[in-house]
Amino acid sequence: MATVDLKRLAKELNLAVSTVSRALRDSYEISAETKQRVFELARKLNYVPNPYASSLRKHKSKTIAVVIPEIANNFFALAINGIESIAQEKGYHVLIYLTHEQYARELSISRHLQSGRVDGLLVSLSGETNNYDHLQELKQTGVPIVFFDRICESLNSARVITNDFESGMKAADHLIERGCRRIAYLSISHNLSIANKRMDGYIRAHEKHGLPFDPKLVLQCSANDNDGNYKAILNLLKKKNRPDGIFASVEKLAILSYQACDELKLRIPEDVKVLGFSNLETAAWLNPSLTTITQPAFEIGKEAAALLFKTIEKKSMNFSEEKLVLNSTLIVRNSTK
Amino acid sequence: MATVDLKRLAKELNLAVSTVSRALRDSYEISAETKQRVFELARKLNYVPNPYASSLRKHKSKTIAVVIPEIANNFFALAINGIESIAQEKGYHVLIYLTHEQYARELSISRHLQSGRVDGLLVSLSGETNNYDHLQELKQTGVPIVFFDRICESLNSARVITNDFESGMKAADHLIERGCRRIAYLSISHNLSIANKRMDGYIRAHEKHGLPFDPKLVLQCSANDNDGNYKAILNLLKKKNRPDGIFASVEKLAILSYQACDELKLRIPEDVKVLGFSNLETAAWLNPSLTTITQPAFEIGKEAAALLFKTIEKKSMNFSEEKLVLNSTLIVRNSTK
DNA sequence: CTGTTAGCGCATTCAC
DNA sequence: GTGAATGCGCTAACAG
Numbered sequence: 001m002a003t004v005d006l007k008r009l010a011k012e013l014n015l016a017v018s019t020v021s022r023a024l025r026d027s028y029e030i031s032a033e034t035k036q037r038v039f040e041l042a043r044k045l046n047y048v049p050n051p052y053a054s055s056l057r058k059h060k061s062k063t064i065a066v067v068i069p070e071i072a073n074n075f076f077a078l079a080i081n082g083i084e085s086i087a088q089e090k091g092y093h094v095l096i097y098l099t100h101e102q103y104a105r106e107l108s109i110s111r112h113l114q115s116g117r118v119d120g121l122l123v124s125l126s127g128e129t130n131n132y133d134h135l136q137e138l139k140q141t142g143v144p145i146v147f148f149d150r151i152c153e154s155l156n157s158a159r160v161i162t163n164d165f166e167s168g169m170k171a172a173d174h175l176i177e178r179g180c181r182r183i184a185y186l187s188i189s190h191n192l193s194i195a196n197k198r199m200d201g202y203i204r205a206h207e208k209h210g211l212p213f214d215p216k217l218v219l220q221c222s223a224n225d226n227d228g229n230y231k232a233i234l235n236l237l238k239k240k241n242r243p244d245g246i247f248a249s250v251e252k253l254a255i256l257s258y259q260a261c262d263e264l265k266l267r268i269p270e271d272v273k274v275l276g277f278s279n280l281e282t283a284a285w286l287n288p289s290l291t292t293i294t295q296p297a298f299e300i301g302k303e304a305a306a307l308l309f310k311t312i313e314k315k316s317m318n319f320s321e322e323k324l325v326l327n328s329t330l331i332v333r334n335s336t337k
Numbered sequence: 338m339a340t341v342d343l344k345r346l347a348k349e350l351n352l353a354v355s356t357v358s359r360a361l362r363d364s365y366e367i368s369a370e371t372k373q374r375v376f377e378l379a380r381k382l383n384y385v386p387n388p389y390a391s392s393l394r395k396h397k398s399k400t401i402a403v404v405i406p407e408i409a410n411n412f413f414a415l416a417i418n419g420i421e422s423i424a425q426e427k428g429y430h431v432l433i434y435l436t437h438e439q440y441a442r443e444l445s446i447s448r449h450l451q452s453g454r455v456d457g458l459l460v461s462l463s464g465e466t467n468n469y470d471h472l473q474e475l476k477q478t479g480v481p482i483v484f485f486d487r488i489c490e491s492l493n494s495a496r497v498i499t500n501d502f503e504s505g506m507k508a509a510d511h512l513i514e515r516g517c518r519r520i521a522y523l524s525i526s527h528n529l530s531i532a533n534k535r536m537d538g539y540i541r542a543h544e545k546h547g548l549p550f551d552p553k554l555v556l557q558c559s560a561n562d563n564d565g566n567y568k569a570i571l572n573l574l575k576k577k578n579r580p581d582g583i584f585a586s587v588e589k590l591a592i593l594s595y596q597a598c599d600e601l602k603l604r605i606p607e608d609v610k611v612l613g614f615s616n617l618e619t620a621a622w623l624n625p626s627l628t629t630i631t632q633p634a635f636e637i638g639k640e641a642a643a644l645l646f647k648t649i650e651k652k653s654m655n656f657s658e659e660k661l662v663l664n665s666t667l668i669v670r671n672s673t674k
Numbered sequence: 675c676t677g678t679t680a681g682c683g684c685a686t687t688c689a690c
Numbered sequence: 691g692t693g694a695a696t697g698c699g700c701t702a703a704c705a706g
Contacts, residue, residue, distance in 0.1 A: 053683035
């Protein structure tokens, strides 16, 4: 099946390639009649423009990249859903890159993306990342970047986040009000702003309630060592002076906490109250004692994408530095306990 | 920042563009010394080849598309994880397209993909799709397609699936052996082979056990009408002669079943035993009565991607029609009941 | 071993 | 209104 391109259309219509090109782009300089003829033949022959030729010519790819630490995670899956919905609306294509929480991969992906392959990036940092030069460079090349959730504080870039401090405080408040006095905080990574801000909120809640805050109860977990994290949680719960509450900064750690309690025959919430960030919306009902802080992941994705497209289309090199803060929600199913 | 391209490198090195090009591609015809010089300058100037120029020239994009019904779903998220891991290994880029279970979107995406934007496709059909011309056409354009999970039976294309008949049978066996006599089957779509094969297994299990199979217990759900499905399940459970077991063909329906039981104050598993396909591995422990059939989603993704790359690289127009069948696993946590 | 030439398919000058 | 010519950045055929 011969590939049908502009030349082919032009020949069949006895027109110049440029005329056909303009007609297809609905240029005002082309007569209605000619446009008609061109459109018809194009549809008939099922003409689809070669995106690479056009990208090469226009230095625009109509493509964005989403760079995230992992995908088997409800938060990121929902965020992609939001991103894709806006992208589809705007006629953009979406490339997915996973860093697997590794700085090295994030670096290599960033370098690749200097090629002009994409018109913009949506980034959520890896847990290992604590140097942002690669993104700084990329941005200076002229590629707009919008961070979402796991943002880069030191880079003055557009971002979409949630009210992490407030929800961290609300989470700790909740546990304290239910009687917890020794609440462990499980941080996903000391590099990540989300983990730190949520912790700040947790500390603030202690102050508010006039409770001492014991730094020993903060567990710095590793973004990509589940087994290690699990063991650390087990150890924490085995101590004679074990916590009576756990606040997990991310879903993965909340689940590990549940598993650890299960293994140690600790009852939730009687022996230990567990509360965590999570987007397991659909599964939340599976266990009524699952109390969660849920982020509006879908909306975050949509807002971040919208912000990116706005920046891309503005076309000026002074990128937007807009910041958007959405609110998370505390979801308590078992309020009778 | 002036964009650094081959011309720029060539000029600075007093070489021809083609020489630089060949040096960078590590061609055997270039002297080691020249290569050295080229590599060095390229690294120094941070040269990154323009992928679109190269794609245009070579008619190869080093990009594949993944077309799936949804992403906020553990099965597909894990599959993408597998796909991306192989793609990254092979130096391919991954475009994501969501059909949202809608035929119209699948169609429009397929048409777009006739443009040569991708070297190959990984497809899992939408629940609405019952006409496969769009994929047939695409394939005839020369784009290899590998189906995974939700395959197209009538198209003779490569595919990676699980042993749906056997696992459907095993699921029903399990319920029957636990005493169920009226097992409802919740089909995700009568268009989808997975739903139909799983049902065939379920029927076969009834035959094996000498039990009658009541077609009234088969609920044909809709792939994209959660509310409708929920109501239908409620109705089913409200009947005087309600089922004592539910076999859900996909995770979403299993979860709705749980919710419906919750609303009707039916205890699981005492009043109704619920079993469903699901990849909520991490959450399974949340509720010990959650019995699932789990597909090796990550491996399916990996195998499908590997198969696609094999086909792409074979380069012949006689595409592979290889079929791969992986096994699902029945996971029972609460075996004491 | 290296340089010259000629496109890939399209969009944009500039002519007429 | 339309056509002819040019080049986006890269690779490949052909020289030498």
